[in-house]
Amino acid sequence: MACKGHAIPGQSYYYGGYAEYLYVPNYRYLVKIDIDPIEAAPLTDAGLTSYSAVKKALPYLKPDSVVIVYGVGGLASYAIQFLKHLVPYVKIVAVSRSDSSLSGYGVRAHYAVHPSDAGKVIRDLNPDGAAVMLDFVGNEDSAKMIPLLEPGGAVILVGMEGKSYPIPVFETTVWQYVVIGSNYGSISEMEEMVKFVKEHGIRSYIEKVPLEEDAVNNALNRLAEGKILGRFVITP
Numbered sequence: 001m002a003c004k005g006h007a008i009p010g011q012s013y014y015y016g017g018y019a020e021y022l023y024v025p026n027y028r029y030l031v032k033i034d035i036d037p038i039e040a041a042p043l044t045d046a047g048l049t050s051y052s053a054v055k056k057a058l059p060y061l062k063p064d065s066v067v068i069v070y071g072v073g074g075l076a077s078y079a080i081q082f083l084k085h086l087v088p089y090v091k092i093v094a095v096s097r098s099d100s101s102l103s104g105y106g107v108r109a110h111y112a113v114h115p116s117d118a119g120k121v122i123r124d125l126n127p128d129g130a131a132v133m134l135d136f137v138g139n140e141d142s143a144k145m146i147p148l149l150e151p152g153g154a155v156i157l158v159g160m161e162g163k164s165y166p167i168p169v170f171e172t173t174v175w176q177y178v179v180i181g182s183n184y185g186s187i188s189e190m191e192e193m194v195k196f197v198k199e200h201g202i203r204s205y206i207e208k209v210p211l212e213e214d215a216v217n218n219a220l221n222r223l224a225e226g227k228i229l230g231r232f233v234i235t236p
């Protein structure tokens with residue numbers, strides 16, 4: 001999580017992203033699961049990252065707080081479900097550009113709106129603004145939501161789409177906003193999250209793809225075009 005030497009198979013300096021088996025140097029890196037491994041696969045990244053981000057948001061939330069979930073995709077689909085179970089008393093406003101994102105997962109939030117409508121919806125819910133923004137985009141556009149936070153509000157920054165993240169100096173200073181970076185999660189959070197998913201029936205949006213060249217390439221192309229709802233899981 002915060003280890004400077006961390007490595008991701010298939011993404012860092014070694015291969016193995018599509019391997020059927022993975023060598024781990026110690027059993028303490030293994031997490032017992034009591035769910036279908038295909039359902040569990042996206043939990044290691046999308047599930048854990050969202051869970052850890054939501055946990056970081058909890059100290060800022062109280063009854064009737066407004067939470068912005070910006071950028072509705074694979075990670076947000078978990079975050080919205082975790083919020084609903086962990087803090088059922090908050091109001092979740094999912095913000096995304098496309099109707100398909102908003103109707104695909106956004107319907108699970110209390111409100112699902114386009115970025116241009118977010119200000120009005122949030123101020124109608126609480127004139128002071130939102131307590132937290134879970135930012136699953138992290139670019140110049142999502143940073144424009146920061147002034148919609150209430151005094152003392154927090155941004156949990158997860159998405160890494162932009163080169164920069166312009167923080168409004170006046171509002172951030174005067175209203176004492178907090179920006180917290182969030183990277184994956186810890187092993188103990190993984191254990192906690194896997195149990196939580198089982199206990200609360202958290203849903204994974206999954207498409208299965210066989211481990212065959214054409215099928216995988218086709219799925220990767222559809223992923224690049226934004227046509228996969230949730231995650232595809234390669235099934236050997």
Ligand SMILES: NC(=O)c1ccc[n+]([C@@H]2O[C@H](COP(=O)([O-])OP(=O)(O)OC[C@H]3O[C@@H](n4cnc5c(N)ncnc54)[C@H](OP(=O)(O)O)[C@@H]3O)[C@@H](O)[C@H]2O)c1
Nearest residue numbers: 049071072073074075096097098101158159160182183184
């Ligand atoms: N910090 C970490 O540990 C960590 C771990 C995993 C992933 N991530 C990052 O978290 C982010 C979200 O991951 P994800 O898997 O949920 O992605 P995803 O499935 O592609 O969903 C992101 C959604 O954000 C919306 N969006 C709004 N503005 C966007 C923009 N400028 N560029 C791209 N998408 C935009 C898109 O929906 P609309 O088209 O409806 O706007 C998209 O569906 C990514 O940046 C990813 O790299 C971070």
